[in-house]
Amino acid sequence: MDWQTLATRLFGAAHGVTRDGHLLRGSVEFDGRPLTVIGTTDHAPIGVQLALAQARVVLDTMAQHPGRALLLLIDTQGQQLRRRDELLGINRAMAHLGMCIDLARRRGHRVLGLVYDQALSGGFITSGLIADACDALPEAEIRVMRLPAMARVTKLPEALLAQLSESNPVFAPGVGNYVAMGGVRQLWRGDLADALREALAHAPTEDRRAQDGAARGGRRMAASVAQQVLDAP
Structure with a gap:
């Protein structure tokens, strides 16, 4: 879904979201409240200029606007791979x-992420994954590392990683696998304005990704290992 269609479905035709190069920004009204x-x-490749503009x-x-909620609309191929x-x-x-997004959360701003197209690598980690909750559209594409790159980093055969990806979401791309791992809270289907309304009202303010991953079977050990570390003398 393109950003204009998304903004119209969320906020109406006079939504107020504007584009400046790869950057989207705007102050909108939602249910009578500014957002x-x-x-x-x-x-968008996230380079120095675009990262600082978002910050x-x-x-x-x-x-x-102290306390105003923020919605992050995510469509990125990751960090800008350029010498400059x-x-x-x-x-x-x-x-x-x-850190700016984290500070906003600590100061009481509701911060929601929505992957509406593509989310890859560091451009996703420093935006949607730092929000209170990150949701996605069903047709979105999410991955952190392609299997060939993963094979080079882990020194494991690509064929083995492909086999593992069939049963283990940690090794596989795709929005459904990120839901299973808890990285994506849920998918927005149907009325997108209703989905945003629900997220603003009920998305958790504490990090529940490890617990969600355990409950959904996508990351079985992360929550228990983290708890053991917390409980260690």
Whole structure:
């Protein structure tokens, strides 16, 4: 789904979300309350400039509209793979974006992520995965690493990883697998405005991804191992 159709289905034809290059932003009215929208489009590569632009919107919302909810619309191919961005410190720019989102949550802003098209790699980690809850459209594409790259990193044969991906969501791309692992809370179907309304009202403010992954069978050990660490003397 393109961002214009999504914004219209969520907020009506006069939604107020605008595009500046790969950046989406706007102040909208939803159920009579203001909401800040931040996002990316066209499978945006997240470089230094785009990460800092998104962070600026988050900081301005905290300064000018304390407590206002934020909706992150996610469509990214991951971090910008360019020497210029590496030299400028893309890791620090993306960390800055993530810390701004985390600070907004700590200051009482409701922060929701919605993967409406594609979410890959670090561009997803520093946005939707830091929100109070990250949801997705059923047709979205989500993955952190392709199997060939995973094979190079883990030194395991790609054929073995492909076999493991058939039964273990940790090794497999796809929005359904991220729901099973708890990284995506739920899929938005039907009336998208109703789905946003439900998310604003009921999405958890604490991190429940490990518990959700255990309950759904996608990550069976993460929650129990984390609890053992917490309980250790």
